[in-house]
Amino acid sequence: MIPAPTVHCDIAVPTPAPAFQPVPEELPRQLQKFLEGEWGGPISISGWRRFPVGMSWVTIGFQAHLRTGETRDLILRLGDPKGLLAPYSTEPEYQALAALADVPSLPVPRVWLRSEDTTLMGAPFIVVERVEGDTPTPWGDSLGCDESERESLANEFSDALGALHAFDWTNTPLAAWAEGLTRENVACRETARWAQAGGYPDAPLPPQMHYAMRWLQANAPIAERIVPVHGDYRVGNFLRKGRKITAILDWELVHLGDPHEDLAWAALRAFAGGTPRIGGLVDAEVFHRRYTGRSGLRVDQAKLRYYQVLMQFKSAAMLLGAARRVDARRAGDVRIAALSFQLAASLIELNRLIREAPWK
Amino acid sequence: MEMSVVGVMEAMRSSLAGAVLPELQTDHARGQLAGVLDVMGKLERMMDWAPAMLQEEARPLQDVLVAVTARLAASGHPLPTEISAGEREDALALCENRVRDLCDWLFEQEGVSLPRPLRDELHAMLSAAMRQSLTGQRNRIPRADYSSMTSSSE
Numbered sequence: 001m002i003p004a005p006t007v008h009c010d011i012a013v014p015t016p017a018p019a020f021q022p023v024p025e026e027l028p029r030q031l032q033k034f035l036e037g038e039w040g041g042p043i044s045i046s047g048w049r050r051f052p053v054g055m056s057w058v059t060i061g062f063q064a065h066l067r068t069g070e071t072r073d074l075i076l077r078l079g080d081p082k083g084l085l086a087p088y089s090t091e092p093e094y095q096a097l098a099a100l101a102d103v104p105s106l107p108v109p110r111v112w113l114r115s116e117d118t119t120l121m122g123a124p125f126i127v128v129e130r131v132e133g134d135t136p137t138p139w140g141d142s143l144g145c146d147e148s149e150r151e152s153l154a155n156e157f158s159d160a161l162g163a164l165h166a167f168d169w170t171n172t173p174l175a176a177w178a179e180g181l182t183r184e185n186v187a188c189r190e191t192a193r194w195a196q197a198g199g200y201p202d203a204p205l206p207p208q209m210h211y212a213m214r215w216l217q218a219n220a221p222i223a224e225r226i227v228p229v230h231g232d233y234r235v236g237n238f239l240r241k242g243r244k245i246t247a248i249l250d251w252e253l254v255h256l257g258d259p260h261e262d263l264a265w266a267a268l269r270a271f272a273g274g275t276p277r278i279g280g281l282v283d284a285e286v287f288h289r290r291y292t293g294r295s296g297l298r299v300d301q302a303k304l305r306y307y308q309v310l311m312q313f314k315s316a317a318m319l320l321g322a323a324r325r326v327d328a329r330r331a332g333d334v335r336i337a338a339l340s341f342q343l344a345a346s347l348i349e350l351n352r353l354i355r356e357a358p359w360k
Numbered sequence: 361m362e363m364s365v366v367g368v369m370e371a372m373r374s375s376l377a378g379a380v381l382p383e384l385q386t387d388h389a390r391g392q393l394a395g396v397l398d399v400m401g402k403l404e405r406m407m408d409w410a411p412a413m414l415q416e417e418a419r420p421l422q423d424v425l426v427a428v429t430a431r432l433a434a435s436g437h438p439l440p441t442e443i444s445a446g447e448r449e450d451a452l453a454l455c456e457n458r459v460r461d462l463c464d465w466l467f468e469q470e471g472v473s474l475p476r477p478l479r480d481e482l483h484a485m486l487s488a489a490m491r492q493s494l495t496g497q498r499n500r501i502p503r504a505d506y507s508s509m510t511s512s513s514e
Contacts, residue, residue: 206362207421207459208490214467323362326371334375335509337368344498351491 028062030121031076035064038113042067056083057252058123061130073130074112078123079252082332084322084339085197090114090126092177093251096228097128099172105156105294106163107131107247131247133239138273138280152243154282155290157235160248161266162294165227165259174228177256186257187220190310198317199324208347209320212313212354219360221303223258230254233262234271235279259297263288264307268315269349305357312350319343361409361497369404373397414452416496421455422446424489428462428482437474440465462486 028045035043044065051059058078065071079088097111110129118124136153169175181189195213198205205213230237231253239246266278266287273280278287288299323340325331376397384390425446432439443461446454466482474482 204457204460207456207463208494210460211463211486211490214463218467218470320362326363327367329367329370331371334371334379337363337371338504338509340363341501342504343362344494344501348491348494348498351487351494355487 027121031062034115034120035113035127039064039066056080056085057088057250058083072112075109075128075130076125077128078121078125080332081118081123082325082330084318084325084333084336085252086330088124088252090116090124090252092254094126095173096251096254099169099174100164100167100228103163103167105159106167107160107245108251109247109249131239133241133246135236135238135249136240137236138271138275149243150281153240153245154286156245157238157279157282158287158290159294160238160245161230161233161262162291162297164230164233164248165262165291165297166295167228169228169256174256178226181226181256183223183226186223186226187306187310188217190257190261191216191220191313194310194314194317197314198320203324206320206343206347208351209313209316212309212316212350215354216306216310216313219306219357221258221300221306224300225259225297226256227259227297228254229257229259229261231261232265234266234268235273235281236271258303258307259295260300260303260307261311263291263299264304264311265314267308268311270315270346302358305353309350309353309357312346312353316343316346316350319346361414365407365409366404369400369407373400373404376400413497413500417493418450418452418455420489420492420496421452421459422450424485425455425458425462428485431478431482431485435478437478459486459490 028048032043032045035045045062046065047061047063049061051061056079058080060076060078061074062076063071063073077090079090080086081088091114094111094114097108100106100108101110109131112127112129114124114126116124191213195201195205195209198209200210200213204210230248230251232250233248237250238248267284271279276283278284292298319340319342322331322336323343326337326340331337376393381390381393381397384393425444429439429444439462443458443465446458450458463486466479466486469479
């Protein structure tokens with residue numbers, strides 16, 4: 001961007017609403033009061049620490065010391081009303097983590113409490129168990145593991161997704177999510193969801209996105225099975241300790257859908273760290289083979305190509321939504337503005353994926 | 361560009377004032393940052409996206425609208441009059457509106473009178489034009505370093 005200095009008329013710039021301040025001095029006290037109401041007091045809080053990651057939820061680690069003498073190592077996640085995908089609800093994540101608590105091969109944090117009451121701390125929030133481990137990402141050297149460690153993580157990454165998609169949700173609270181959902185309409189509903197996230201129809205989509213939306217509607221496949229879809233399954237959203245995945249994180253986009261959504265999202269080029277591997281971690285063939293072994297679900301290559309387009313559309317919609325937030329002075333994090341500049345690159349990738357995908 | 365220069369500058373000023381300024385330890389640093397904020401506030405009211413950049417994005421879209429109109433006319437399948445090629449001097453926003461209308465019309469031709477090879481040709485022309493328009497924008501934007509924006513020292 002090369003700014004062209006041009007004299008404009010004096011334009012009054014409206015003062016934006018005060019930014020959500022997730023760590024004011026009273027926040028620990030508010031949390032303490034909430035926890036005492038739920039667990040019985042007195043409770044003291046220590047080790048308060050905000051993590052810098054993410055542009056959606058504010059993540060804070062702390063310890064809660066209960067009257068029983070027990071200390072709980074916890075994570076507080078607040079849905080920043082100015083976050084990337086605001087407004088947020090804690091309900092999907094809470095229900096998913098509760099339902100998936102004991103699924104073999106699918107480590108998830110224990111979920112404790114949640115509230116949608118924004119009068120308590122200014123935003124909906126959820127309290128989960130703090131799990132040990134670090135968060136490797138595809139960028140830089142953070143995967144930094146030897147070959148046997150990488151292979152172990154790759155296997156666990158594949159197994160966890162297979163376990164999720166094999167989970168029988170029909171007799172759990174997740175069944176309520178299936179209202180109006182059919183194998184025939186899952187793809188179009190997801191397309192509509194992300195078009196809306198990009199501001200459509202209230203605001204026009206960029207031509208490439210508009211084209212993609214029409215392409216997705218015209219080429220939508222029928223799902224073989226409807227499964228719980230993580231919604232943001234990728235390298236960067238799990239904790240690892242050595243060669244083990246200790247928890248799959250960031251479940252706020254969880255929903256029911258076609259399993260190819262998660263397979264395609266994990267494989268987006270943006271998450272590959274410049275490598276040919278999925279997430280910089282695992283070859284696609286190995287990932288699919290292991291996933292099929294664990295889930296019993298076949299990876300349909302034609303559907304995968306369709307969902308690669310849909311997932312790239314979703315990624316672009318997030319960036320577009322971010323750009324619109326910045327323009328409306330509703331972005332609470334300047335990194336959202338930085339992210340928004342990547343929209344053109346994302347749309348070029350969308351263009352390529354459509355050209356290479358099979359058409360009906 | 362989906363963001364205005366004013367919006368971007370405002371986001372930067374808010375971040376500097378709200379998240380960085382309170383963390384500074386010295387008077388000198390605080391004074392410097394206050395100066396930066398002041399200058400940014402002034403520039404914010406003077407700047408806009410470079411007209412040359414916007415025209416670079418518009419041109420491929422203008423060209424494809426003209427080319428598609430001509431191609432259809434030559435094949436005996438004219439575009440509906442409400443979807444016109446417009447003028448070459450039209451602003452980017454106007455071109456984008458027309459391209460969206462063309463997209464809608466083209467996808468609605470599935471199973472209608474437009475022969476499949478011609479439809480495929482038009483899709484290819486549209487795809488190439490959108491790619492060219494986006495490439496012009498992308499080439500001006502360096503890759504972002506997200507790891508530095510999300511790293512933790514602890």
